[in-house]
Amino acid sequence: MKENFDFLMPSVNFFGAGVIKKVGDRAKMLNMKKPLIVTDKGIESLENGPVDQTLASLKGAGVDYVVYDGVEPNPKVHNIQEAKKLYLAEGCDSIITVGGGSAHDCGKGTGIILTNGDDITKLAGIETLENPLPPLMAVNTTAGTASELTRHCVITNTETKLKFVVVSWRNVPLVSFNDPMLELDVPRGMTAATGMDTFVQAIEPYVSTNRNDITDGQCIQAIKLVEESLREVVANGHNVEARTKMVEAEMLGGMAFNNADLGYVHAMAHQLGGQYDAPHGECCAILLPIVEKYNIVACPERFAELAEIMGENTEGLSVRDAADLSIKAMRQMCDDVNIPRSIKAIGAKPEDFELMAENALKDGNAPSNPRKGTKEEIVKLFQEAYDAE
Known part of the structure; x- marks a missing residue:
């Protein structure tokens, strides 16, 4: 655990039912004259959905805007180039992202290439950006990546099929908005996948080499909230209490990994996402129990603690036996929300594993993994995830 550390998060974070109405006032306070709204066509098409409500708030505050709705899942280099072109053509001066992780990453990526x-x-x-991004706010619509309040920007290069990360304090939005009422109609499969991403983003920082006492507390509470609510919200997406708890968990996990970083689950999931354009949360969920079982030997005490946090009875068990129960709990959560067990489900091919393993070890999330692996070991983990039943 680090004795000296910094702690990053947006300067203002609005949470709760109806906070989307505050977008216009905050834009005005930040002197945004003409923000580029970065979103996708699916969200934009929802009648009185998150985009409509964001635009209504901006209109009410007298703030002009332009909409870029070309965001794709696992946002691509060409998405941010298109958004930059529109930003400059329309004389925009700021960015507001509306959506889940893809929208936020696309907005950050657009800001990066506008100024860097x-x-x-x-x-x-990590920390490659010399210049600040244009003023950036984020309206979040999924309990998943927490990109609305983190320093991570994840973009896919379609030419190389490589998903890469730009990690910088300059990427942290100035203001985030998390309104649980925006998430009531998120489809069940997306709810499960994004919810599992929240789960992973609370577990990886807890065993990270960069953890600290503050992030530990955030991880513990986030894990408990996921245990209490993810199954319920997948079963009934209109369960407002469960949706609210998942948003709280997402924010806490995001604050934790924003500062303690992640590990091989995300480093490997980025390769699956880049190679096969697969859903990020699903990739993380499939890999979670396999990678963390590999990690146990590096810090069994931490995994024993995770088992207790997840509600497992560890009384009378050795540290190692208790640690093993944490993996059982992770697997059970995946099964309960219908996450496939094998990466075959997302189209993975064994002939790609060597290249993906090599790139995973170069990923910005790899250095903080508790166990230091070799390329051959990462290939074996991909193979185990492929063979899983």
């Missing part, structure tokens, strides 16, 4: 050079692939890594 057009080739974002050269900026992959």
